[in-house]
């Protein structure tokens with residue numbers, strides 16, 4: 001039975017155009033075309049968020065995939081997480097971070113511009129719809145067309161939350177890991193192996209990327225440095241640094257907001273480390 005894309009069609013705003021300008025339109029023979037979709041706050045985007053993509057691409061090539069593109073999909077303002085700059089700023093910072101430094105990364109504003117929160121399972125449906133239904137998949141060397149495999153690209157902390165029932169609907173977890181799959185990057189402070197135990201039934205669709213060079217940057221730490229008027233140079237792309245200063249972002253994190261206080265508790269050691277400067 002054909003999949004019903006009613007939800008994604010309804011959430012697509014008038015005037016929206018799917019960014020496909022950097023998507024490779026052909027696929028190497030004998031390889032499965034693959035598209036990475038990284039969902040997150042990106043408030044602000046860091047070098048680690050960007051670095052996730054080449055690390056994942058190296059891993060995917062060894063597993064027989066042909067990576068044809070990568071997307072950043074910032075979450076909508078309706079997520080109401082503390083520290084979330086307005087969506088238009090987060091979209092623009094992601095664009096600044098990728099437009100001159102990458103030939104295959106794109107920023108999709110579809111999720112970020114939605115007035116309502118869109119669960120990650122539906123975000124992946126949107127990519128599947130645009131690439132495999134609207135575009136009709138990817139052309140192969142012999143002239144036939146193959147569907148691209150759409151996968152979630154995430155850090156271990158996100159994957160660890162998948163077994164938290166009040167955060168993720170069980171049907172969505174099955175949809176994400178069964179229908180699509182995930183490339184998961186290990187992250188300091190997250191016990192990935194134990195997190196994967198409860199996701200064993202989908203293990204064939206879970207690809208674990210080990211970090212050869214550990215990088216524990218987080219947006220939270222960048223915001224904390226800004227709040228303390230400390231430098232964020234060389235932690236995030238220069239154009240994004242300039243954009244943050246130009247728009248005076250992340251200065252008033254203590255102000256009351258309508259957030260639900262979802263910001264992760266910052267480990268006291270990290271705060272102490274930052275304070276030493």
Ligand SMILES: Nc1ncnc2c1ncn2[C@@H]1O[C@H](COP(=O)(O)OP(=O)(O)OP(=O)(O)O)[C@@H](O)[C@H]1O
Pocket residue numbers: 038039040041042043048049083153154155156157158185186187188215216217218219220221264
């Ligand atoms: N240092 C890191 N190592 C591995 N994965 C990471 C790292 N930083 C971010 N990610 C992953 O990037 C994706 C986007 O995450 P998000 O925007 O929430 O970043 P974050 O830096 O964790 O943000 P915040 O600090 O605001 O919670 C998530 O899948 C997250 O797990």
Ligand SMILES: NC(=O)c1ccc[n+]([C@@H]2O[C@H](COP(=O)(O)O)[C@@H](O)[C@H]2O)c1
Pocket residue numbers: 039040041074075079081118119120121158161167168169172
């Ligand atoms: N039910 C869901 O679909 C669900 C639950 C929690 C987080 N997420 C996604 O995970 C990403 C990262 O979230 P955090 O920044 O809260 O770690 C966001 O893109 C968010 O939309 C999705």
